[in-house]
Each structure stands twice: as C-alpha cells, then as structure tokens.
Amino acid sequence: MNLVIFGPPGAGKGTQSAKLVKEFNLFQLSTGDLLRDEVSKKNEFGNKIDEILKSGELVSDEIINNLIENKISNPQYKNQIIFDGFPRNLEQAKSLDNLLKKYNQEISLVINLKVDNRILVKRITCRVTCSLCSKTFNTFFDPPKTCELKGCEQRKLNKRSDDNETTIVKRLKTYDEKTFPVLDYYQKKGIMKNIDGMQEISAISEQLFTLIQGIRS
Ligand code: ADP
Numbered sequence: 001m002n003l004v005i006f007g008p009p010g011a012g013k014g015t016q017s018a019k020l021v022k023e024f025n026l027f028q029l030s031t032g033d034l035l036r037d038e039v040s041k042k043n044e045f046g047n048k049i050d051e052i053l054k055s056g057e058l059v060s061d062e063i064i065n066n067l068i069e070n071k072i073s074n075p076q077y078k079n080q081i082i083f084d085g086f087p088r089n090l091e092q093a094k095s096l097d098n099l100l101k102k103y104n105q106e107i108s109l110v111i112n113l114k115v116d117n118r119i120l121v122k123r124i125t126c127r128v129t130c131s132l133c134s135k136t137f138n139t140f141f142d143p144p145k146t147c148e149l150k151g152c153e154q155r156k157l158n159k160r161s162d163d164n165e166t167t168i169v170k171r172l173k174t175y176d177e178k179t180f181p182v183l184d185y186y187q188k189k190g191i192m193k194n195i196d197g198m199q200e201i202s203a204i205s206e207q208l209f210t211l212i213q214g215i216r217s
Pocket residue numbers: 007008009010011012013014015016123124126127128136137138139141142197198199200201204
C-alpha cells in the first residue's frame with residue numbers, strides 16, 4: 001500500500017506522516033527532507049537547491065524524479081511508501097504513475113489535508129524541529145514540551161530558512177498555481193479523500209487510521 005499525503009505548506013503532512021509510519025510500519029518519503037539533506041552537504045548542487053527553496057519556487061522535475069526513483073526502486077520500501085510533498089505538479093504526478101508501474105506498484109490512496117491560508121501562515125512561521133529527535137513542534141499550536149526521547153530536555157530547536165513570511169506568500173502561490181491542480185487528477189482516478197486538517201493533530205490521525213484500515217481490509 002503506497003499513499004500520497006497531500007496539502008499546502010503547513011497543512012500537517014509531515015506531522016501526520018510520522019504517525020502513519022509508526023502505526024502502519026511505512027516509509028516516509030519527503031521530497032522536502034531529501035532536498036534539505038542535499039542543502040546540508042554545502043556543495044555546489046546543495047547551494048543551488050538552497051537558493052530555490054528560499055525563493056519558494058519548485059525544484060526542477062528532473063532533480064525530483066531522480067531522488068524519487070532511487071527510493072521507489074529499493075525493494076525494502078516496496079508498497080510501503082508515504083509520499084509527503086510529492087507530487088507537486090501534474091508532470092510529477094504522471095511521472096510517479098510511470099515509475100510505480102515500472103516497479104510493479106501503485107498508489108492506493110491520496111489524502112488531502114484541507115486548511116485555511118490564515119492558519120497555514122501561523123503554522124509555518126511558528127514551526128520548529130528538535131535537532132535531537134527530528135520531531136516537529138509549533139511554538140504557537142503545539143509547544144515543544146512533549147518530546148518523548150531521552151535527552152530532548154536540552155533539545156535545540158531549529159527553524160527552516162524558508163519558514164519566513166516573505167517565502168510563505170510565494171510558497172502558497174506556487175501551491176495554488178502548480179500543486180492544487182494535481183488534486184483533480186487524483187479525484188478523477190477515484191482515489192482521493194479529503195480530511196479537515198484544521199482539527200486537533202490526534203483527531204486527524206484517528207480519521208487517517210480509519211481510512212487506511214478500511215483500504216487494507
Ligand atoms: P507540512 O509538512 O504539511 O508542511 P507540518 O506537519 O510540518 O506541515 O506542520 C506545520 C506546523 O503546524 C508544525 O509546526 C506542526 O507542529 C503544526 N501542526 C501540524 N498539524 C497541526 C494541527 N492539526 N493543529 C495545529 N498545529 C499543527
């Protein structure tokens with residue numbers, strides 16, 4: 001069972017993916033995380049990507065498809081992937097279908113998290129990540145007090161360089177223009193479900209778990 005978790009920046013894709021990974025033993029494939037790994041290498045390629053991330057535009061489909069094929073082709077992850085932040089335009093959605101076909105797989109469900117723009121801006125500007133356990137918190141909605149892992153009392157909280165008000169406006173615009181139309185593509189295939197992403201984190205997880213259990217049984 002491969003899933004796509006879909007929604008605008010700050011909708012809660014990463015937060016919910018982490019819960020699904022635990023509950024269903026899945027592998028989270030976040031193209032944003034893969035790109036940030038490249039940025040952290042601080043080489044020429046990484047610096048080029050960093051510039052694009054800070055601009056709020058999309059990285060080229062070629063770069064993304066290479067990163068993705070590396071994972072889809074790995075037998076360890078076969079039929080166990082949550083695609084988080086991918087596909088982000090129609091071309092990527094079509095490439096994903098072709099790649100999955102090549103490796104004898106398919107997408108079972110696309111979950112769309114719906115959240116108002118006003119809330120998204122607050123979620124993104126207040127997003128922080130623990131550098132010790134990588135868990136994402138929110139200084140406004142979900143203050144970092146519940147970190148379960150030992151040692152995280154002295155956690156260092158990181159903020160993403162693209163989580164600032166200027167880049168967010170651009171990221172939301174990019175979402176509306178390039179990414180939102182992908183929903184229609186999945187709607188027509190009959191595999192898309194909407195979830196109200198404005199609920200509490202735990203309420204959303206419960207709905208997700210029920211949906212997924214439904215398609216597994
Ligand atoms: P995305 O991966 O879609 O960009 P994240 O999962 O990183 O979104 O969530 C964005 C921010 O909003 C994080 O700081 C996270 O803690 C917070 N958040 C996620 N889901 C909720 C929710 N349902 N209610 C309140 N805050 C949330």
